[in-house]
Amino acid sequence: MNTLYLFGNGFDLNIGLKTSYSDFYKNAYQPKTDDHESIKKIKETIKDDVKSWSDLELKFGDYTSQIKTPDEFDLIFDDIRLKLSAYLDSEFSSFNFSQIDKKKFLDHLIKPYEFLPNGERELFETTYNNSNNTINIITFNYTKSFEEIIDYKESKLIRETSKQLWNLGKIEHIHGLTNDRFILGVNDISQISNNSFRENEDIKYSLIKPLLNEQTQNHSEKRCEYYINNANLICLFGLSIGDTDKYWWNIIGRNLRRNENCRLLIFWKNDKEISKILIDKIAREKNKIKNLFLSKLDLTEDQKIDIKERIHIAYNVEMFKDIMLEL
DSSP states (O other): OEEEEEEOHHHHHHHTOOOSHHHHHHHHOOOOTTSOHHHHHHHHHHHHTTGGGGSHHHHHHHHGGGOOSHHHHHHHHHHHHHHHHHHHHHHHHHOOGGGBOHHHHHHHHHOGGGGSOHHHHHHHHHHTOOSEEEEEEEEOOSSOHHHHHHTOOTTEEEEEOSSOEEEEEEEEETTOBTTBOOOOOBSSGGGOOOHHHHTOHHHHHHHBHHHHHHHHTOOHHHHHHHHHHTOSEEEEESOOOOGGGHHHHHHHHHHHHHOTTOEEEEEEOOSSOOOTTOHHHHHHHHHHHHHHHHHTSOSOHHHHHHHHTTEEEEESOOTTOSOBOOO
């Protein structure tokens, strides 16, 4: 069985790293008197509505309408990327990963479906009870948090019982790292609000993530497509399923449509707690999340209906929670 995780910033936040864009703005991107006027302007714009800038990539694509020239674009965009990468690197370096209970972490990793209700969990246990299991990772994060937690070595045996083996395969940083191939941007040309920039090849290859991935010739995107297309179970954790990564949601959607043995498990955290007594309200929320994912896909409505029953939602569960050692 091939399990594939796609991790977003919610993974780092969940283990205690302060890596949200609001953390970045508050701690490393405040306006300074010696800032260039163009940089002052964007910082003040963010200051007026920090919450809406939680999706920094989408908001920056929209903000390009206020940028007059390619040189000004480079000045602002380079400044954001350099400061963000330095901030994330600092957060990662100062975090104590030894406080994480590796055994508990792996318990969660190898059987993610245990966080589902009984009926769904039994379905997975029956269907995916394989003797040999491989787990691959695609992370959208720039940090190596996952590798640090498990002391990563390629193709590593991480769990063995009398009947089952779990191997950790590959880890792909699809958007690069804090110090290498740092990719920040939008999904496609429609998310660049400055019409003149849409025709500028330099800016398109700076800001459109699939184009930049292609240009780097790292081939990470090809490897990630391979892992998606060969997965039996795909888990999304810590991802907001935003528009700036529609490229990847569509690859997942096409695999679900083509491979009837593949299922998608979305871990979703909602800060608005719903009492477990109100099971109908929880069911509504789960349906909204399924529809949110389906809304990102370039499929017909009938095709979306066909794959919807193979999408499962783990709603406000304790995945990768309570994994800190008592020091």
